[in-house]
Amino acid sequence: MSxxxxxxxxxxxxxxxxxxxxxxxxxxFELEEQARAVRSWLAGRDVLEVAAGTGWWTVHAASVANSITATDINEETLAIAKTKPLEKVNFQIADAFALDQVPGTFNGFLACFWLSHVSRKRLKEFLIGVYNRLEPGSRVFMADNNYDPNLGGRFVQEPGNPDTYRLREDKHGEEHKVLKNYYSREELEDLTQGMDNIQIHMGFHYWWIMYEKPSSNKPA
Ligand SMILES: C[S@@+](CC[C@H](N)C(=O)[O-])C[C@H]1O[C@@H](n2cnc3c(N)ncnc32)[C@H](O)[C@@H]1O
Incomplete structure (x- = not known):
């Protein structure tokens, strides 16, 4: 099992x-609501997107942003994003935990269906990495799934491990143990502490958060 x-x-x-x-x-309906929120929050911004995958959300952000640097660890997912009719998008291979390697200056940030894949022990490291790459006053948008017992593969919890997983089979029959963490409103409030203009949306299937990095550039 991988x-x-x-x-x-x-x-x-x-x-x-x-x-x-x-x-x-x-x-x-919720996904369309999420797309509307992305478009209104990131309009006119120079956006750094992490784990952009096949570019589903890049398309929405690109329709309103000034520019987007869409990054992902995989060439294969970005290759699909590159087939989309996208303007203003610069594609880069990048690890979400090494954002200092991505060239550019950003006042917007996008990460959809990524935070669930960050282990609890690396969450702070990831959020500090994001904070450090953004200009004061930058707008951040992140979204992910709520827990659904009937979807996403068998749910796995392990004693003493704060992370949770889903067991999923790929089309070749190989089983994958996929890191998949779920967030409560309280946890999202906790991880946005110290930010400005925080909006937390807890939908039925999805959550999303919007916040601004404070205008005075405090150290993370
Ligand atoms: C659930 S998909 C999300 C894709 C896209 N954001 C979306 O919402 O449709 C997760 C993405 O994370 C990428 N990924 C996995 N590990 C990564 C890492 N360490 N750094 C950056 N991207 C990573 C995968 O290649 C995949 O495209």
Whole structure:
């Protein structure tokens, strides 16, 4: 069984976007609401996007942003994003934990369906990395799934381990143990502490958060 997250997404890149076409009106409605929130929050911004994948959310942000640097660890997912009719997008291979390697100056940030894949012990490191790459007053948008017992593979919790996982099979029959953490409103409040103009949306299937990095550049 593989626990390599990057490899899991590499293997399923061609069929990844089926998650956005589930025949479920409530989900589709929430995703459209999320897209509207992305568009209104990041309009006019120079956006750093991490774990952009196949570019589903890049498309929404690109329709309003001044520029986007869309990054992902996998060439295979970005190759699909690059086939989309996107202007103003610069694609870069980058590890979400090494954002200092990404060239550019940013006043916007986007990460959809990524935070669930960050282990609890690296969460602070990731958020500090984001903070350090953004100009004062930058706007951040992050979104992810709420826990659903009926979707996303068998749920796995291990004694003494703060992270949770889903067991998923790829199309070749290989089983993957995918790191997948879920956030409560209280946890999201905690991780946005010290930020400005915080908005936390807890939907039924999805959550999203919007906040601004304070205008005075305090150290993280
Ligand atoms: C759930 S997908 C999200 C894709 C896209 N943001 C979306 O919402 O449709 C997670 C993405 O994280 C990428 N990824 C995995 N490990 C990564 C890492 N260490 N740094 C950056 N991206 C990573 C995968 O290649 C995959 O594209």
């Amino acid at each position: 626990t390599d997250l990057a490899e899991y997404y590499r293997s399923r890149a061609p069929e990844y976007e089926v998650i956005y076409f589930r025949p479920d009106a409530a989900r589709l």
